[in-house]
Amino acid sequence: MDNKPRKERERQAKKQDILKAAREVFAQKGLHAATLDEIAEKAEFAKGTLYGYFQSKDDLFASMLEEELVKFEQCIIQVLNLPLAPAAKVEKLVKTMLLVFEQNEDFLRLLSKERPGMSNIQVGEKMMDHFKTLTRLVSGMVKDGIKEGVFAAKDPVRTSVALFNLVHGSAMSSLLNHKKINDPEEAKFLTGLFLNGIKA
Numbered sequence: 001m002d003n004k005p006r007k008e009r010e011r012q013a014k015k016q017d018i019l020k021a022a023r024e025v026f027a028q029k030g031l032h033a034a035t036l037d038e039i040a041e042k043a044e045f046a047k048g049t050l051y052g053y054f055q056s057k058d059d060l061f062a063s064m065l066e067e068e069l070v071k072f073e074q075c076i077i078q079v080l081n082l083p084l085a086p087a088a089k090v091e092k093l094v095k096t097m098l099l100v101f102e103q104n105e106d107f108l109r110l111l112s113k114e115r116p117g118m119s120n121i122q123v124g125e126k127m128m129d130h131f132k133t134l135t136r137l138v139s140g141m142v143k144d145g146i147k148e149g150v151f152a153a154k155d156p157v158r159t160s161v162a163l164f165n166l167v168h169g170s171a172m173s174s175l176l177n178h179k180k181i182n183d184p185e186e187a188k189f190l191t192g193l194f195l196n197g198i199k200a
Helices: 006-029 036-043 057-080 086-103 105-113 115-119 121-147 156-176 184-196
Strands: none
Touching: 006 036, 006 057, 006 105, 036 057, 057 086, 057 121, 086 105, 086 121, 086 156, 086 184, 105 156, 121 156, 156 184
């Protein structure tokens, strides 16, 4: 049960409605072409209401981005908390990331299209903070694998970054080539490549 005062619950609900509308409009129009008027209309609020929650369009975009990154983090944490051996956990992690990317193709496309907009200091800092958190979480799994003698990696942090880049790169390639992102064969290939490398 939510014990927050009614006004606070209503305020949070409004904020979520705005963030949901923002995601839809940004995904459709892009960061620069989207307007606060369109987002307000989508959320069915007056434009002035948006300024009660966000300072500007950039602030709203950064908040929307953070909202999605938090959801992604939660998915990763759920996998890392599973009672699986390190190698099995890597396999599950790859499958989960591909599934999340496929379920959020619009967001993935938006991030690809708006890379120049990511130079915004506020947006860049939020992305880096969450990426560092994700890297730290996954590096813990890599450390466990090293301790158990199943991973030969020397640098858990760089190994974690490589895993994210490998899966994200695959998702982007599938997206751009109009292929299925969450493909079981691709997940199997990526897992094998990460765990075994390409040595004969």
